[in-house]
Amino acid sequence: MITFYDCATAPSPRRARMILAEKRVDVQRVEIDLRNGEQFSETFRAVNPACTVPVLVTPGGEALCDNASIARWLEEVYPDPPLMGVDPLDRARVAEWLWRAEFEGLMAIMEVLRNSSKAMAGRALPGPHAVEQIPELAERGRARAQRFLDVLEARLADTPWLAGDTFSVADIAAFVFVEFAGWVKIAPGAEHGALASWLEAVRARPSASA
The missing domain is CATH 3.40.30.10 (Glutaredoxin)
Incomplete structure (x- = not known):
């Protein structure tokens, strides 16, 4: 088990x-x-x-x-369905967009939340050690996250999923980023039409409600 x-x-x-x-x-x-x-x-x-x-x-x-x-x-x-690519180039694309979703997206929102929330005082980093908040990091994270929405829009205007034609762990990470960003009042705007269509497609998958 x-x-x-x-x-x-x-x-x-x-x-x-x-x-x-x-x-x-x-x-x-x-x-x-x-x-x-x-x-x-x-x-x-x-x-x-x-x-x-x-x-x-x-x-x-x-x-x-x-x-x-x-x-x-x-x-x-559990290789079926594959979520990390099926050939060398496909796996490389998944790895690239997964890294970008984590570094440019999820880490940016973590900076905002952990350095601005009163509930996170003394817990600016996850883990057992006390880490004080740095308000400037929250400001930087907010700017980074907003830029990454634009990056996603540009990419998804050219391809149905981040790594190409197939849904992958990169889409999962980016989807969680966009939903997580809503916690700090960052959301796609009217200019993010391709991103909105992609969000609708991900939300239609049963895994989105898991």
């Missing part, structure tokens, strides 16, 4: 949930209450000392503690 440590309201585990749903993998789900600090409990630290979710524990007992390792393991063990 696969055990999946989740938090229904957090963006990072949502990415893994969507992959699990796309690949139709059944798991034993354990909800971790981030709002009340359950990730810092001794019980969860024994699973992941970094105190973050998602975590996927394989049937062999190996704990995979980030989206990169979870996605790679699932792709290898």
Whole structure:
């Protein structure tokens, strides 16, 4: 049995949930209450000392503690449908757009939220260590996120999915970025028509509600 440590309201585990749903993998789900600090409990630290979710524990007992390792393991063990490319160039495109969605998108919103939210005071970075907020990083993150919406618009005006003709983990990461951005009042505008069509297509997939 696969055990999946989740938090229904957090963006990072949502990415893994969507992959699990796309690949139709059944798991034993354990909800971790981030709002009340359950990730810092001794019980969860024994699973992941970094105190973050998602975590996927394989049937062999190996704990995979980030989206990169979870996605790679699932792709290898459950190759159908492929979500990380089917040939060298396809896999390279997926890797490029996944990195951009993470670095230019998700990290930018994390900068905004963790450096501006009162609830995140002293927790500007995920994990067990106290890190003070830097308000200037919130301002920078907001500008980065807005620019990335324009990057997505330009790309999706030319191709149905970020890596080409096939839905991939890059689309999942970018979709979670756009929805996460709404938490800090950043959203596509009227000028983002291609992005809006892509969002509609992703939201129509069953995995979007996983």
